[in-house]
Amino acid sequence: MSELNSTVIKEAKRWMLENKGTSIKEDTGFYCSPRISSEIVDCSMPMTFDHYNFCSLGCIYCFAYVFKSNNPSVKEQVGLQPVNWKKQIAAMEGKTKRGRGSLFYKHFYEKRFLLHWGGLADPFCNFESKNSVGLKLIRALGHNSYPTLFSFKGDTIFKAPYIKTFEHYAHQQNFAFQISIITNSDELSQKVEIGVPNTSRRLEAMKLLSDMGYYTILRLRPFIIGVSEEGLDELLDRSYRAGARGVSMEFFAMDSRANLGMRKRHEWLAQIIGVDNLEEYFRILSPSERGGYMRLNRLVKEAYVRQVYEFCIKHGMVFACSDPDFKELNTSGSCCAMPDNFEKNPELQNWTRSQLTYHVKEARKAYHKNGELRDFYFGEVYGNESYLDEVGFASDHVSTVGEPTAIVNIRTQRNILQDKWNNLRSPANPRNYLHGKVMPISTLDKEGNLVYRYNPSEYEGRWVKEGVDLTK
Known part of the structure; x- marks a missing residue:
């Protein structure tokens, strides 16, 4: 192992281990969530929610790490803050008369709009294992049969209280789950996602929830070329057999604003992928029109998109591409692979069509059905x-x-x-x-x-x- 690898792994493990047993302090204050997503240009679920202010896991590619480590309000020692779960429940039930809670009720909760839980943190990471703030919210969401999509990779979901809660509300079908997996290889996943359950364990979670009757999705994000294509067909097949009814993919992108800590992570990813300079690789192969957030061009991605798209069409699964390239191929208007129609609980299809993903998908269909531009x-x-x-x-x-x-x-x-x-x-x-x-x-x-x-x-x-x- 190179000195660089050792340094990056140690830093990620330190982050994960230091956070693993973190308890919420009484004077820490509360985190403000939900928020309106910064991706509303093409996002079907603009109301995004996290119940802690950061994540305990050590994923090397984490874009939230970039956002929060570049934020001057986040100090070297970040204090763990939960949402005020009592106020959150009150807001969802329409009992808050002023402030952000009342605004979210007016525009979202009252309309039973799909809540996306897991934007900049993980609903079932180690913080939740220790503090159980999310469990209180999950029970309230279940009690109110509120439509919710969880996006996760943590394994707190395997703890008995969580399993019992999801089993109890399974008949309502108001919950759906995206399980994030970037590679079929257990070994490779452990090199890139420090402190995260390996691929096989996450597929166990997918099957557990699918067997309860819940709508589950393989969240193939970020798709890292040099990592994710290894055993891709097998991963798709394993996910299908575990009950996944959709796949959402998006390619790893690089922010030019990366600080020193993130640049070291990029250097390590470069070694795993097999390129000399990852930032230069992205700079050369990314369209300049997109500014400082570098996304590889369509030609680089095409073969992998086709592989996943054809698998989904063959197996009757929803194909979703959150990446702006090939977004037109979505078979749902939601790039998270939520279905256009869900008869078991129509509230799970209560996401907005007023965004680019839906309209570019419809335009592609119109062109290939009748030649309409x-x-x-x-x-x-x-x-x-x-x-x-x-x-x-x-x-x-x-x-x-x-x-x-x-x-x-x-x-x-x-x-x-x-x-x-x-x-x-x-x-x-x-x-x-x-x-x-x-x-x-x-x-x-x-x-x-x-x-x-x-x-x-x-x-x-x-x-x-x-x-x-x-x-x-």
Whole structure:
């Protein structure tokens, strides 16, 4: 083992071991969650929730590590903060009359909108094993039969109180689960995800929940080229046999703002993957239009996407691609692989269609069914979602940092989306974000917004000629 490997592993293990037995201190305060996702451009579940302010696990690739280690408010010794579970339950039940809790009730809870639990932390990591804050919330969600998607890889879920709780509410089918797995290899997963149960253990969790009747998903994210393709067919097959009804994939991306700690992690990943300089590798192979968040280009990803897509079509599973490249291939409008229709509990399909994933998927289907080239209008894509017009939610977005108070006091998420939509230099502009999958046309809508049109890719015609069904 190289000195670099040893240093990175020790740091990740130290992080994991120091956090493993952490108890919540009485004077630590409370974490503010849920929040509005920063990915509302194409996200079906903009209300994202974590019940602790950070994660105890030591995944080398963790994007939350970048966000929080670059945040000046996070000190060297981060204090563990839980959400105020009593206030969270009160808010969901409509008993909060003011503040963020009342806003989330108005725009989400009252409408029984799907709650996504596990954005920047893990619902079942070691913090939960020690403190059980989440268990109280799970029981309340079960009692209220509230639709919830858990995204996890931790193994606290195997503890008896959690199993009993999920068994008790299984008949309601109000819970769904994404199990994050990046490789078929137990050995390789342990090198990249320090302190996390290996692949086989996570597949046990998938089968446990599937056998209870719950909707489960293989969350193949991040797909790390050089790691994830090893045994991919076997992983897909094992997941299918464990009861997964969908696959959601997204490729590892690199943030150019990475600090020294993250750069060391990148160097270690480079050794595992087999490249000399991971940052240079990404810089060369990533479209520059996307700015400092470097995503590998479509040509690099195509073979792996096709492999997963064809498996899903063959086995009747939902295929979802959270990656902006190949997002058009989603067979659901949710890039988390939640179904468009779920008869056992229609509330699990209560996620927003007012986002790019849904519309680019529909455009791809229309093109391959009848040759239609659909146009994208800002008002049609983002619709009448009320949360987009709530001033109180705009501060959840980093773009409001540094703006004058007078602007912040009137700015909404819809304003932010509209600015990006019409700014062809913005990495979040539909043309740049989807790397040419939609292109601006000469027409403007009646509000003066750009109009985009679906742009068929070369691979689509080639795949169809080779027998791949792109009408799903």
